[in-house]
Amino acid sequence: MPPDTFDYPAMLRVLLNHQVEFIVIGGVCAMLHGSSMGTVVVDIVPARHEENLKRLQAALTELHAYYREHPPGRILPNAERLNTTGHHLLMTSAGALDILGTVAGGIGYNDLIDSTVDVELEPNLRITMVTLPMLIQLKQETNRAKDRLALPILRQLLQRAQNDIP
Amino acid sequence: MLNKEQEAEIQEMEKEVDTTLLDWMLSLTPMQRLKVAERYAEAAWRLQNAPRHVRLSCDAASSAEPSS
Helix, strand or coil: CCCCCCHHHHHHHHHHCCCCCCCHHHHHHHHHHHHCCCCCEEEECCCCCHHHHHHHHHHHHHHCEEEEEEEECCCCHHHHHCCCCCEEEEEECEEEEEEEECCCCCHHHHHHHHEEEEEEEECCCEEEECCHHHHHHHHHHHCCCHHHHHHHHHHHHHHHHCCCCC | CCCHHHHHHHHHHHCCCCHHHHHHHCCHHHHHHHHHHHHHHHHHHHHHCCCCCHHHHHHHHHHCCCCC
């Protein structure tokens, strides 16, 4: 069962406190860019080197993470399991968290890091997310129905940013 | 990648984007936007895990014809 209340800032703070290298993508990234389209999970792409995956495992332990398609506690994420290009659909004490080894047919952390921007949510809570043009590119390449639905809004936002409309 | 038909459909949908909602989102701080995302997700998960009669009443409410 998911927790009664979600706490995204707490989730991100735990990841940052454990010095996990990750990039926020997907719906939450879109909303941080100004999209009005809701989403039900936080999507992140972590760096998949050994040290980072150990830090990620420690953060996930603190967040009581489990694979949400299985009963709580049945299967727990660990560094070895997380070292894949696949998607890990987790529930945590702070909300649903998807950990994506790669996106859009093989794009990983190292491919995305040059197309990111840092956002300060509050003092000492600074996250890295993909830029709006990269988010649009990922949505176009992934090309599922829900990605296509998000595109009109994201393109409007990009147009506003380019025209410097507040 | 998008095919021609999908691209045309998205371009058509761009004209129908509710810009007042974008204005509202853009008026918020990044933390406030994150909290909007959090509240949306919380409500969606709560509904998904709600007893069936609650979900049915929500379905009925969302599909009800507006009164004239």
